[in-house]
Amino acid sequence: MTPVVGVDVSKSFSVAFSYLKRNEPLGGSLTFQHTNEGFTEFINLLKKTEVAANQKPSIILEPTGHYHLGIMDLLQKNNYNVVLINPLVSKYERYSTLRRVKTDIIDAQKLGEIYYKLELQPVSYQTDELFRIRFSTRTLSMISKNISLLKTRTSGILDIIFPYYKDAFYDSYCKYSIELLKSFPSAKSVLNTDKEEILDRLCFIYNIKDRQAVRVNNKLNQLLEAALKCPIEQDVYDSHVHSLLTLLELIEQYQGQYSSLQKHISESICHRKDYNILLSIPGIGEILAATILSEIGDVNNFDSAKKLVAFAGIEPSVYQSGKFKSSQNKISKRGSHYLRRSLYIAVSSQLRKSSRCDEIRDYYYKKKTEGKHHNVAMIACSNKLLRIIYALLTKQEYYYQ
Template identity: 40%
Template sequence: MNPVIGLDVSKGESHAQAFSDRGTPYGKTFRFKHDLDGLASFLRYLQDLESFTRQRPAVVLEATGHYHSPVIQFLDEHPYLYIIINPFLSHQAKKSQLRKVKTDVADAYQLGEMFYKEELEPYKKRGQYLMNLRYLTRQYESLTGMYVQAKLQFQAVLDQVFPEYHGVFGDLYSKVSLRFLALYPTSQSVLAMSENDVTVRIQHLVGHVNSNRWSLERAQKLIAAAERNPFRETAFPSHLIALELLINLLLQYQEHLAKLDQSIEALAEELQEYDLVQSIPGIGTKIAATILAEIGEIDRFDHAKKLVAFAGIDPSVFSSGKFTATRNKITKRGSRRLRTALYQAVRCGLKGSRNKRIRAYYDKKRAEGKLFKVAVIACANKLLHWIFAILTKKEAFILD
């Protein structure tokens, strides 16, 4: 016998269908909640099938974001073999059926049948470091998106209060710039002070003894900007309230992003592969951490082409009869975050010809008439092959 349990996971609960062997369902579909009592009953369900077949059953389930985390941790603790499949594969299997049925019970049954029809590989644990790294890099990406949105809102409000403030400080979003603006948000509040007072205020915010000249220059630019400003006071007090809230929000985002950045770097430095991936010109600390976190254990892929498919940068194929398409888009069915990291790595490598091998390959593709994005994706494909070789051989990249 070859027992398996198909598991359809949803928020807070799952439906399980057991098979003692191919084409032989065992019992009825079993529903359990993701709490202690529910998982305990699922364990008895597993043990009952194991006792009947005299073999330890495998468990097949779809990747469902964080919904399946309680079940996975439970299976690791006991330990049962489990297989996590891409939802796209199960969706394709459902499409091949004549009857279109979509229920949790039917999904659990279909997942169990896939175990016998498809060549599914057991899930290999990524390890605590990689799982933590993935979570942190994704949190960083999410928080960065919110930070960018807050910056856009901040600029919109600033343009209605103190538009000439842009360009006073080298970085509008530096702590000194934001904190000064929080204290003096209008041109009138700036012009009410002397040049010396403004310099002292900036000096105090900077906190460096040797910044007197820089503070004086900023004060002079600030006063000049206040004099050019089209209005002294805003006609809408609500703008000042919004500006204060957004400044505080931006400072909080900066603090949280800095903490995440430190945590990511500290965790990534525990991995040998971290330095190996950074040996490729154009790949810095953040991109390297994201690439490692998204790939996980490299031994999940026995060929570079499988890693390319996982990233979703493999070309789609379309042919019918004697016709075969020659211009195909990439599949985009893999990890979006990995694709983004590879794209950034290629752009960094091309900038200033930092990565000469990538630059040469890019120039070759452009000379062949490829469009910019097509050439960059080709470079990303090439880059991922190098990363696969580096991670499997445990050798640093050699730039010819």
């Protein structure tokens, strides 16, 4: 029987407990700091276990945020097999006894017992490349959320000091609009400024030397019309203008960082075949492909498409007791919400008329004709798309209809 070492991971230290075989521990627990000295102590415990069992031990631990990554890297460099267990599984096993005792040492012991009880298998290491890309795509998602929040707050201020500004610009947050708002942040500032000065500013922003150009004169007329629609008696406070200018600067900065990081992600992953396989699916662009691939990691860690669907948290939950069986079951939402969100966005794109993905679109309308709600049909399509992705990645084939 394979020896195993259970590791309960914390931020600055971890606790390890070694088993030679089931119900046969090797000494007591080891608490080691996440330092060079602490990692040396941990490796010595692994070597001691290897000598006593005449076999390299497997290591079981929970993927606790980013705290486990240092230990994973250490184990990878020393060629140890690692078993990652979902914290929900270990929590269920921990509460399967009548005793309600929880310590780091007991948690490390329980992880070793779970290894033998569930007969878990080691996972394949993700490449350093996929790890880096996953951090980048998650950072990109965070920046995108911040941009959306800033735009919402900016719109709120514009509704107060320049409510009809959006009539002049379809995209109020393009680079031309932001530059114009910096110069004329309110309707009153437009009306109190000479037309020639506004025209000069528009020519500078659009990099047009001809003052008679149709584009800048049309934009001038649209801006004046938007300003005239605003209530004349409406007060504009300095605090509103200052907040607006601050938000616009932040939006500019975030948009620049977003574009830079987006380019970096595309350049870092474009050479991978599995990435290009995902790009062959209609409705999946560069960032979605990078996000989906980095969140899945090594597809060989999943024995079936069903397990990958569970990892994404889009499998339907089941509740049945006695004669009762629930007919309204929500999805589990116990997996990667980044992967789940990316699949939902991809399906939304595939439902557009311009998309070439008839397979997903036909499946959506099939669910709708069955009387399913839009959200239910969308999740069903996300489930189907993920199964398609699993089949393509495992077979290393490109998508075709």
